[in-house]
Amino acid sequence: MSEIAAVVVIGAGPAGLAAAAEAARGSDRVLLVDAGPRLGGQFWRHGAKDDLPQAPAPRWHHGWDTYLELRTDLERAEAAGRLEHLASTHVAALDVREDGLLALHLALSPTGEQLTTLLAETVVLCPGAYDRQLPVAGWTLPGVMAAGGVQAFVKVQEQVPGRRVLLAGTGPFLLAAAASVLQAGGEVAAICESGDLTGWVPRGASAALVPGKGREGAQYAALLVRHRVPYLRRRVVSRIHGTDRVESVEISRADDRGAQVPGTAQVLEDIDVVGLGWGFVPQAELLLQAGAASRLDVDGSLVGVVDGEQASSVPGLFLAGEITGVTGASGAVAEGRIAGRAAAGRVSGRAAESSRKDASARSRHRLFASAMHRAHPAPAGWADSLDEGTVVCRCEEVTLAEITAARDELGARDPRSLKGVTRAGMGMCQGRICAAAMTCFGTDPLEAARTTAKRPFALPLTLGTLASAEEGTE
């Protein structure tokens, strides 16, 4: 597309697919950009053969029909010349030009080469999220993974990344990941949930608002019961053992703050995979680069502020999916539809037709999500009895002892000064993995969240690609 795109949708997950499908009804210059090779995002991640005609719905997927409908809509729009899909393309940076157009700096994924810049009248940003992590002794051992990483592995490889898996952290997603492991023929040693889930009635009021969620939950529960998987509440991983890889895992009771209670440890032997997840962290760097307003959500995530049309504070920039708050795939689809229509409507000058159905689905899912987040808080006391030698920043291998020394002896009291002193957050992941931990060392949570999510580029570029980008803009 050489001319200026009317609507560029970033991200082809549930939110982005819905946004692109709706945008292409109102505009014929729509571009869908995703870093991955295929459509689907995290929720509908799949292998190449799942896209073949007549391929059966993958057994670990929910709402696959919705995916197929959206994919068909996009294929039709593509055939009609209204939409183009740029796969394996990463948006490395997003900025607002003086003339009001949005500039997207693109890189090939995963190599990071070939930067070109694309101009758009509107952008619908749907970048999704990644698993929130909290450090624990032994979590750098091979075999320890993000719970979402285990799930993603199964969805494409149709195999478990090991044999016997322990899932730990908080939230209903641990159940989804456990179910996939079982369906792929693996064993689940246990699920450790740090919360006690009082006040959370899975089959009660909030779940009744979202029938699909209740059904999905009931299916997981049945599967876990059938396989006799222990679902342990108020239990956390206190240490992961192994020499070259995970061998066994020590779990402990958790107190009200989610801290391990000394003296309650129990060792689970013969475990080769640990999947850790404390909810999800939205990918906020493009949001911050564009200068859009952000806030802290109930789960402590930094999210974009939107109005009823999913418009951000930046004219022409719309947001949908996890970037507005972690609400799950169906909520993301509803938001995506609203955002896609609004973006196309802004370009054409015709007011977007409002859909009561999407708006009410959106509010039901948001309500459900906030009840869920309250029942599954990332524990404030995670560091209370953490071993001093535990690595906090995995990239730069900075330990808790080094961070507390920088804080107590050198007076570094926020993620930025701690980073300067210890290098925590300065590595290849650009502070994504240690951000949740590092923000806990700051005194102002919102400021800390913004600092840790600020990245000049969405992926670390080598000096070579930066140099060629400079040349390209001259």
Add this chain to the structure above:
Amino acid sequence: MTSSPAPDDHVRITVDDVPLSVPVRRTVAAALMLEGRQAGWRVTRRAGAERGLFCGIGVCYDCLATVDGRPGLRTCLVQVADGMDVRTGTVDV
């Protein structure tokens, strides 16, 4: 090195000079784990410890390796291809 042809849905790659036949749907990380039987392959600079797949989606940069001479690639994102050469160990980017 044997040169028996790979089955239709498999490709041949080499990992640190060792040939492997792996299903086409593998990412390099999954091939290292499932066919290569390695839990970790990147060696960290400070502790000299091995790391493997962590986030699984391109966010953490723990799973790096050199693929076809290109250092520092996230193996969880790279699809295997016939004849691919994978080198593990310390990564200098």
